[in-house]
Amino acid sequence: MKTWIFNYRKSCNGFGIAAVRMIMAICLCCTMSHVPLSFAQDTVPEVWTGPEAVRFALQNNPDAQIALKRIAASAAAIKEASAAFYPQLGAQAGYSRTNNPMYSFGNILNQGVFSNSIDFNNPGETDDLQFMLGLTYRIYNGGRSQAGVDAANARKKAAMLQEKAVKNSLGFAVVKSFFNIVQAKGNVSARQAAVQAIDASIQAARARFEEGDLLKQELLNLEVQQSLASEDLIQAQHGLALSKQSLLNVLGLTGNQVDINLDQTPLQPVPTQPDFKDRSEILAMQFLIQARQAGLRQAKSGYYPTADAFGSYQVDKGFEIGSGSGDSWMAGIRVNMTLFDGKQTDARVQQASIALAQEKDELRKMELAYALEIRQAVLTLDQTDKRCRVTEKMVASAQASACLFRERFKAGLVLSSELIDAENRLTEAQVRHTLANAEHRIAVANLRRACGLLQYSE
Numbered sequence: 076m077k078t079w080i081f082n083y084r085k086s087c088n089g090f091g092i093a094a095v096r097m098i099m100a101i102c103l104c105c106t107m108s109h110v111p112l113s114f115a116q117d118t119v120p121e122v123w124t125g126p127e128a129v130r131f132a133l134q135n136n137p138d139a140q141i142a143l144k145r146i147a148a149s150a151a152a153i154k155e156a157s158a159a160f161y162p163q164l165g166a167q168a169g170y171s172r173t174n175n176p177m178y179s180f181g182n183i184l185n186q187g188v189f190s191n192s193i194d195f196n197n198p199g200e201t202d203d204l205q206f207m208l209g210l211t212y213r214i215y216n217g218g219r220s221q222a223g224v225d226a227a228n229a230r231k232k233a234a235m236l237q238e239k240a241v242k243n244s245l246g247f248a249v250v251k252s253f254f255n256i257v258q259a260k261g262n263v264s265a266r267q268a269a270v271q272a273i274d275a276s277i278q279a280a281r282a283r284f285e286e287g288d289l290l291k292q293e294l295l296n297l298e299v300q301q302s303l304a305s306e307d308l309i310q311a312q313h314g315l316a317l318s319k320q321s322l323l324n325v326l327g328l329t330g331n332q333v334d335i336n337l338d339q340t341p342l343q344p345v346p347t348q349p350d351f352k353d354r355s356e357i358l359a360m361q362f363l364i365q366a367r368q369a370g371l372r373q374a375k376s377g378y379y380p381t382a383d384a385f386g387s388y389q390v391d392k393g394f395e396i397g398s399g400s401g402d403s404w405m406a407g408i409r410v411n412m413t414l415f416d417g418k419q420t421d422a423r424v425q426q427a428s429i430a431l432a433q434e435k436d437e438l439r440k441m442e443l444a445y446a447l448e449i450r451q452a453v454l455t456l457d458q459t460d461k462r463c464r465v466t467e468k469m470v471a472s473a474q475a476s477a478c479l480f481r482e483r484f485k486a487g488l489v490l491s492s493e494l495i496d497a498e499n500r501l502t503e504a505q506v507r508h509t510l511a512n513a514e515h516r517i518a519v520a521n522l523r524r525a526c527g528l529l530q531y532s533e
Contacts, residue, residue: 123333125253125340126531128326132249133242135327142238149231156227159220162212172202185391188399201395209387214408217379218372226369229362236359243355245325246530250520252322254513256335259315261509266308269502272477273301276494279485293491300495304502343519346526349453351445354527360438367431374427377420380412445525452522459515466508473497473504 120127133139173179179201183189186203193199213220277297283289319333351357386406393399413420480497483489520530 119328121334122336123253123322124336125250128253128322128335129246129249129530132245132326136245136325137327138241138245139238142234142241145234146231146238149227149234153224153227153231156220156223159213159216159223162210165209167207167209168205170202170204172200174200182391182393183396183399185389185401185403186393186396186399187401188393188397199396202393204392204394205389207387207389209385211383211385213381213383215380215382217376217381219376222369222372222376226366226373229366229369233359233362233366236355236362240355240359240527243524243527243529247520247524248325249322250530251517252318252325253335253340254516254520255318256315256322256333257337257516258510258513259311259318261513262311262506263308263315265502265505265509266304266311268505269304269498270301270308272481272498272501273297273304276481276484276491276498277301280491283485283487288487296491296495300491300498307502341531342516343523343531345456345519346522346528349449349522349526351442351449351526354445354525356441356527357438357445360434360441364431364434364438367427367434371424371427371431374420374423377413377416377423380410383409383411385409448525449522452518452525456515456518456522459511459518462511463508463515466504466511469504470501470508473501477501 120131123131171178173182176196176198179198180193180195182201182203183193183198277294280289280294280297284291284294320331322335323330323333384407386404388402388404390402391400477497477500480489480494484491484494523530
C-alpha cells in the first residue's frame with residue numbers, strides 16, 4: 076500500500092490575523108500622517124515664552140508621540156475584535172495519489188466514474204486534484220464577541236484620556252522647567268549684584284587703607300567676602316546651565332543654548348473651584364473598569380454553547396480512471412457545548428472578577444491621592460502668595476539698609492563685617508523674592524495640573 080500526497084492550503088480569512096495586522100499597519104500609517112514627528116514645527120523659536128514652550132513640547136516630546144501611537148493601536152484592536160462578526164472564508168487546493176481502498180473508492184465516487192466492474196476491496200490506484208471553498212459564520216457564542224468589542228472600545232477611550240493625561244503632566248513639566256530657569260536667572264542676577272557691590276566696597280576700602288584710615292584686617296575681610304561671592308556666582312551660573320538643559324530635554328530638543336522671555340509669558344488663571352473629578356486619569360480608569368466588566372462577560376461566555384453555520388463547495392478531478400470529475404456541496408449548522416472543561420471556565424471567571432475588583436480599588440486609591448494633591452496644591456499656592464508679599468517688603472528694606480551701610484562704610488562709621496552682613500542680607504532677600512515669585516507661578520501650574528487642566532489652554 077502506498078500513498079503520495081501533495082497539499083496546498085491558503086487562508087482567505089479577510090478578517091483573520093494577517094488581515095488584522097494589515098489593518099493595524101494601515102491605521103498606524105493613517106494616524107501617523109496626522110501625527111507630528113519630532114521637530115514638527117518649521118522653526119525652533121530663538122526666545123521661548125511659556126505658551127510656546129508648552130505647545131512645542133506637546134508636539135515634539137516622545138511621551139506625547141508614544142501616547143498617540145497607543146491610541147492608534149487601540150483603534151486596530153477594535154477592528155480585530157469586530158472581525159468576529161464577519162464570516163470566515165477559506166480556500167483549499169490539494170493533489171493526492173493513493174492505492175488505499177477506502178480513499179481510492181472515495182475518489183472514484185467523487186469523480187463520478189463508478190462502474191460495476193470495480194472491485195470494492197481493491198479498486199486500484201487513483202489520484203485526485205481537489206479544490207474546496209469553505210464558509211463559516213458564528214451565529215452564537217454566549218456574547219463573547221460583543222464583549223470583546225466593548226472591551227476594545229473602552230480601552231481606546233481610556234487610551235485617548237491617558238493621552239490627555241500625558242499632555243497634562245508634560246505641560247506642567249514644561250512650566251516647571253521654564254520657571255526653574257527664571258529662578259536660576261534671578262539667583263545669578265542677585266549673585267552678580269553682590270559681587271559688584273563687594274567690588275565697589277573693596278575699592279573704597281583700599282582708598283581708606285592707603286590713607287591709613289582702615290586696618291589691613293578689614294580690607295582682608297572684604298577680599299574674603301569677594302571670593303565667597305564669586306564662588307556663589309559660579310554655582311548660580313552652573314545651576315542656570317542645568318535648568319536650561321532640563322527645559323531642552325522636556326521640549327524634545329538637544330543643544331546648549333535656550334533663552335526665555337518672561338515678560339511675554341502671561342499669568343495663568345487660578346481654578347476657582349479646584350476639583351479632580353474631571354481629571355483624565357480618573358475618567359480613563361472608569362473606562363478601564365468597563366473593559367474589565369466586558370472581560371468578565373467574556374469569561375462567563377464559556378458557560379454557554381456556540382453555534383456555527385457552515386457551507387462548502389468542492390471540485391474533484393482524477394486522471395487515472397477515465398479522467399472523471401465531479402463537484403459537491405455541503406451546508407449546515409453546528410452546535411458545540413462543553414460539558415466539562417476541568418473548571419477552566421470557573422478559573423477564568425474568578426480571575427476576571429478579581430481583576431475587576433482590583434481596578435475598582437485602584438480607582439478609589441486614585442481618588443484619595445488626587446484629593447490630597449488638590450489640597451496640597453491649594454496650600455502651596457496660598458503659601459507662595461504670602462511669601463511673594465513678604466519677600467517684596469524684605470527686598471525694599473534690605474536695599475535701603477545696604478545703601479546706608481555703604482555710605483557709612485565710606486565715611487568710616489561702620490566695620491567691614493557690618494557691611495558684609497548688610498550685603499548678605501540684601502542678596503538673600505533678592506534670591507528669596509525671585510524664588511517666591513517663580514514658585515508662585517509653578518504653584519498655579521501645579522494646581523491646574525491637579526485639576527486636570529492643560530497649561531495655557533486658553
